[in-house]
Amino acid sequence: MxxxxxxxxxxxxxxxxxxxxxxxxxxxxxxxxxxxxxxxxxxxxxxxxxxxxxxxxxxxxxxxxxxxxxxxxxxxxxxxxxxxxxxxxxxxxxxxxxxxxxxxxxxxxxxxxxxxxxxxxxxxxxxxxxxxxxxxxxxxxASADDTAAAHEQRRIIAIGGSAGSTEALPDILQCFDKNTPPVGVVLHMPEGYTSLYAKRMNAKFPELEIVEATQGLYLKNGMVVIAQGDKHMRLFKDSKGYFVTCEEGPKVSGHCPSVDVFFESAAFCAEKDAIGVILTGMGKDGARGLSQMHHAGAYTIGQSEKSSAVYGMPKAAFELGAVDKQLDLERIGYHIREYLSRGGK
Structure with missing residues (x-):
């Protein structure tokens, strides 16, 4: 129960x-x-x-x-x-x-x-x-209904990025709709900006529900949740489905929120049901977390060098062997949609 x-x-x-x-x-x-x-x-x-x-x-x-x-x-x-x-x-x-x-x-x-x-x-x-x-x-x-919904809501998409990623994310979101599995996003933005960014994206993509993360928020298909600018976001799952927590804490891999923190939580609770995407950005935050997702059985995607504003984070992940597929930005959203339509094959 x-x-x-x-x-x-x-x-x-x-x-x-x-x-x-x-x-x-x-x-x-x-x-x-x-x-x-x-x-x-x-x-x-x-x-x-x-x-x-x-x-x-x-x-x-x-x-x-x-x-x-x-x-x-x-x-x-x-x-x-x-x-x-x-x-x-x-x-x-x-x-x-x-x-x-x-x-x-x-x-x-x-x-x-x-x-x-x-x-x-x-x-x-x-x-x-x-x-x-x-x-x-x-x-x-509605625990019985929620449990059934959680069983149906098996997939989760985890996205992380830094420099250039706020401009890159819309290229991916334009390929998603209300039936797309829940999407969790960690971008390196300062406190206050994430709420404005979420509202702007929500207005741009009305078929999706794009919100800033809040403590204990349960996710659903067609929802995109963006980590707060000053708190680590982690993914959990219970009988009702996936939900996120938002907690203050020291910087991890040089950042709060940290992509590594989010990806590692996705690796633990979603394992092979997750899709991990690392976007343009400076440094190596997210590389270790994507590697853990990869080893847990998740399907992982890295943005290509030629389409990245800064080929730092995707490069670090690629060099760790954490990337299953490296793609140009304009192909990532379509590829995820095709991957899901094939049942994750």
Whole structure:
């Protein structure tokens, strides 16, 4: 059975991290995202469709109780309210909370850990939630449908590049459509630019869903997810399909985000079902990761020297023996499409 996916909404980064560690350690539960305010939580709910929430009360822009009153009638899932405002227990429960846990005082963290795990297990058994004077049925997890979709969604395409790659990527994307397997992209761009780039590409290719990566985002056919400019993106897979994580960290192979980090995660979780593509760029980031994909059974492609703005990364990968096929840029997208149409042969 798939894990219960939990969204945490709390403006305290440190306490969110603590709660995440508790939830992730609890059997049958995993945190899909953390939000600092209810507007971020709303956006994450729309994208990730979590099964449960842990909600603070005192947050900027809108307090948790007001949000809860709006949420339950529209998106009915168990919500555990966790707040230092013990005087708001009754208001929280009347607004639709499944439980109320006071935030721990100094020295009370182990007791809180036990209470939270107990509350999580109780909340997942709830079938109805009372909000105000009305009862609402808890939405069913689409785990069976998601598992079937994950089985169908076997393939994944991983692309990495640096100098010249923002101009190169559209040449590949123009060959893709809504039926193309999910595409993960790591390009060496600074913080802030990746969001703008994703929006520009999404407007240019309306048949695709092109987005900047977010923590816990599940991928689907026709989706292209672009790594954030200051966080490493990694690929994982569970019973619901492929999803990505976005985490800060030291530079790897000289970069954050690093192509090596992403390719290595794709090698581990997708193995022979992955297609790896290394594009124009300076240095050798991605070469080691593509080599791991190659050894895991993935099909790997490198951009040719004559079509590269900078023949650094593709060259390093080619010299490692990590490239199955070296192609001019204008052929890569068509070749992937042909490769997939032949069933990966």
């Amino acid at each position: 798939a894990d219960v996916r939990v969204l945490i909404a709390d403006d305290s980064i440190l306490f969110s991290r603590f709660m995440k560690s508790v939830v992730d350690a609890a059997e049958g539960f995993t945190v899909c995202a953390c939000s600092a305010n209810v507007y971020e939580a709303r956006d994450e709910i729309e994208k990730l469709k979590p099964d449960m929430l842990i909600l603070d009360i005192e947050m900027p822009k809108m307090n948790g109780i007001a949000f809860l009153r709006q949420l339950i009638p529209q998106y009915t899932v168990p919500v555990i309210v966790c707040s230092s405002r013990k005087d708001l227990v009754m208001q929280s429960m009347q607004a639709g909370a499944a439980d109320f846990l006071p935030k721990p005082d100094e020295g009370g963290y182990e007791e809180f850990r036990t209470a939270l795990v107990k509350s999580l297990n109780a909340a997942k058994k709830i079938t109805r939630i009372k909000c105000g004077c009305k009862f609402y049925a808890v939405r069913k997890s």
